[in-house]
Amino acid sequence: MTPLIAARGLSIRHGETTVLAHVDFTIHPGEIVTVVGPNGSGKSTLIRALIGLEPAAEGRVDRASGLRIGYVPQKLHIDASLPMTVRRFLSLPKRVSDRAARAALARTGVEGLEMRQLARLSGGQFQRVLLARALLAEPQILILDEPTQGLDQPATAAFYHLIEEVRAQTDCAVLLVSHDLHVVMSASDRVICLNGHVCCEGTPKVVSAAPEYRALFGHGTGGAFALYRHEHDHDHEAGACAHDHGDHDHHEHHHDPA
């Protein structure tokens, strides 16, 4: 199957610093893939590179032709305290019909909020409005960078449940960045563990058992994997550290100043 997006030997540098080194990564239609990794490990950078917002220092990113991407960035360059209604926000940057706006809000469980000021939305409602806006493009892939930051556990769980519903309804692929390992792991087909490079990759079960993952996140994470989305699927597909090229010197020194 042709991937929607593929990074091939992708390295990203900011000045002298290599932020991502030799990343190989693909996402296929309909998959839910989660990128996990410590702070500063390059998760947002990878997402931005996949979308075309970061130039490759080495390697490349291939995107399916005409790919429709629904992107919810980690930081929104809009002040939520600006006087702006949800309806108006949904029309940025491209005007949408009342009907489309209503349908998008209904789909994300925040129907009837059209005339509400952004500043008066709860954190959870705001995330759902962001998701509604991303869905307006009828994306083939939805990319969400830490969408539940600041939400409590029930709101986080409800949001991921919604993502799964959206995926089921639209069959779009979903690429998530998250720190919510417990919830996300259970809702992912595949997990990529990043730390300047791909440390390990595979099903939640494979990644949870990978020494590289455990070294980063500790051993107390075992309980996080009680609910695997496809417990019996594809475990053979991507063994732990499939993308570890054995270049250990490089990996270990990755975060050292160049």
Ligand SMILES: Nc1ncnc2c1ncn2[C@@H]1O[C@H](COP(=O)(O)OP(=O)(O)OP(=O)(O)O)[C@@H](O)[C@H]1O
């Ligand atoms: N525009 C930039 N210029 C210079 N360095 C940058 C820039 N953007 C990111 N970095 C650095 O690149 C590294 C990776 O950042 P990135 O935001 O991708 O990490 P992250 O894994 O998403 O982190 P977090 O979990 O904290 O959001 C960090 O060390 C960061 O300081």
